[in-house]
Each structure stands twice: as structure tokens, then as C-alpha cells.
Amino acid sequence: MRFMVLVKADKQSEAGVLPDKKILAAMGKFNEELVKAGVMLAGEGLHASSKGARVRFQDGKTTVIDGPFAETKELVAGFWIWQVKSKQEAIDWLKRAPFGGGTEVELRQVFEAEDFGAEFTPELREQEERLRAQISERT
């Protein structure tokens, strides 16, 4: 099963402050362990929300709001996608991550096609598989 590991934003990341060399080195080591264990599928950092935007949908119309989004406590600063055997394994990995005080990280299980059961009709399944095959061909 796959988990998305969401590292929450804080004042530093929202101010565009980049991690220092010490943190980068520690995170690099942790990432290396994840890769060696075959756990890490993806990992990215995001620019501060001041460089982003939000789109709202109402009655077929959209409204665009430019960042930053200071009012939310749920902003994401970066993420990993991990391949693990259980939620507990994901928690165990996360506990070893070199985060300092105040960091909050959220673990969320990723939907797999088989999670949908009969709702995911053969037509939809085929469409999904085609989509993923085309993506990996392209990249």
C-alpha cells in the first residue's frame, strides 16, 4: 500500500527560508535510507503559498485567489509517497525522520484501483490503466 506523507508548512517555509546545510544533510541521509529500503516512490518540496493560488468552484464559475493563505493551519510544504506494507510501517519510518520541534506531518493512505471494488467498472479501470501507462511512457 502507498502512503502520502505530508509535511506541514511553518513560518520558516512560508517565509521562503530554505533549510540549512545541516538539515539538508540529515534529510538526505534519511531519504537515502528510504530509497535503499525501496520505500520512497517520490518526494518533493513546494514553494511558499505566496507563489501559489486557490481556485474555488461555484455554479459553474471559478474564482481565483492569490496566495499566501495565512488563515489556514493545513498548508503543505512538501511530501513523500511511500510504498509500505502497513500504516504502522509508515509510522515507524516517519518516527525516524530528522524533524525538529514544531513540525507536523500527516500520513494518508493513497487510493488504489482495487479499493473501489465494483464501483470501479471495467471501463473506468481500463481508462485508469491506460492513463497511468501513458504517463510513465512520457516521463
Added chain:
Amino acid sequence: MRFMMLMIPKGYEQAAPGAMPDADAVAKMMKYNESLQKAGVLLALDGLHPPSMGARVTFAGGKPKVTDGPFAEAKEVLGGYWMIQVKSKEEAIEWASRCPGSANEIIEIRQVQEFSDFPADVQKAAAGFEEMQAQSGQRRP
């Protein structure tokens, strides 16, 4: 440049474990996904199970503390994401605006950090990260 489109469905913070989107909504979204794919902008996409099946870990004083979902204090949570490769933030906004979103949904657009965005000394400290991403099977543009 790469952008993440983060789908934030209001109400999903309270969804029960095992909650699923209905087939109609999935079918509509698949059409949109195909349009992203056909335009050659789609790099990755995933949907997430409700937070009631997840966990949060905080690191106060460097010590990990695990809290199982749902998260009572959360006013909004992520429902899924798309990773797209486009030429500008405006193009990312255009794509997000075409999504068959409902009134309870918000799409947040966030630029992904590229290696070249970092100053030289940070790039040096993070040397090997791109290679790591390649090894991990990460799809690169």
C-alpha cells in the same frame, strides 16, 4: 515548471473510514484527467483515503508523537492531487479552472521546488537528491 494541484474537498475532514467517491464523480474526474494527459501536462495523480484512516506525527522537542485520525482541529484536508508540467502559474490556474469541481471543493496551486531554484551552496549540500529521486522511480518531466 511543475505545479501541484491540491484538491481540498470541504467536509472530507469528517469522512468516515472507507468513504469512497461515487462512480459518477469518478467518471467526470477521469474525463478531466484524460484531458490533462492528452495535453501532455500530467505527471502524476493520486486520491487519498479519508484522514480518519490516517495519522499525524508531531516532533515537539525532536520526539515523535503519533495521533490517529480523524483530526478534530483540522478545518480542511487534502483529498488528492495532480502534478502537472506547464509553462506558467497562469497555465496551471487555467487547468485547475477546467476541473469539474463542486462548490465544496478548492484547488490549491503550488509550485514545486526544482533543484535549480536553490542557491549553489544548498545545491551542493543536497547533491545526490535528484539521483535519489531517479532511483526511487520518481517521474521526472
